[in-house]
Amino acid sequence: MNAYIFGIVVPLLVLLYRNRSSVKRRGLPADVGGERGLTLRNRHFSSPLSSAWEGVTTLAELFERACREHHARALLGTRVLIAREIDTSPDGRTFEKLHLGDYQWLTYERVFESVTSFASGLASLGHRREERVAIFAETRERWFIALQVFAFLIWTSFP
Numbered sequence: 001m002n003a004y005i006f007g008i009v010v011p012l013l014v015l016l017y018r019n020r021s022s023v024k025r026r027g028l029p030a031d032v033g034g035e036r037g038l039t040l041r042n043r044h045f046s047s048p049l050s051s052a053w054e055g056v057t058t059l060a061e062l063f064e065r066a067c068r069e070h071h072a073r074a075l076l077g078t079r080v081l082i083a084r085e086i087d088t089s090p091d092g093r094t095f096e097k098l099h100l101g102d103y104q105w106l107t108y109e110r111v112f113e114s115v116t117s118f119a120s121g122l123a124s125l126g127h128r129r130e131e132r133v134a135i136f137a138e139t140r141e142r143w144f145i146a147l148q149v150f151a152f153l154i155w156t157s158f159p
Contacts, residue, residue: 053065063115063152067111071112072107073107074105075105075106075107076144076145077105078141079100079103080100080101080102081098081099083098083099084099106141111141115148119149119153133150
């Protein structure tokens with residue numbers, strides 16, 4: 001009986017003690033949307049960081065910089081589908097087994113060329129900034145490339 005009481009009381013005391021301890025938060029007062037707010041920051045920095053890299057403020061700029069600095073390195077890898085088997089278990093469920101080959105890698109330079117070509121194609125079709133478009137793609141390197149295209153179109157002064 002004492003073990004049950006001990007097992008219930010001790011965790012409750014720990015939870016109560018944890019909630020009472022005040023966690024110090026450092027914050028920087030900021031106006032957000034015209035309303036007073038509090039912007040929290042890491043205690044190791046005295047002011048908010050605008051970017052970890054000098055001159056980089058958007059994801060498109062970060063991607064472009066990475067492509068310039070690492071143009072010969074591998075970025076995206078996909079595996080070739082060799083065979084597809086459908087296996088039926090004794091309980092009637094079917095499973096699809098894929099036999100995949102080795103990875104085929106695209107370099108930063110090749111991905112950047114694909115992104116700029118895709119963006120140029122959309123721009124030549126009349127796509128403008130802030131205009132919506134839907135692209136359906138499998139979860140492959142094409143999806144990542146399309147994502148970078150839209151970041152590129154939105155944040156750069158691409159014609």
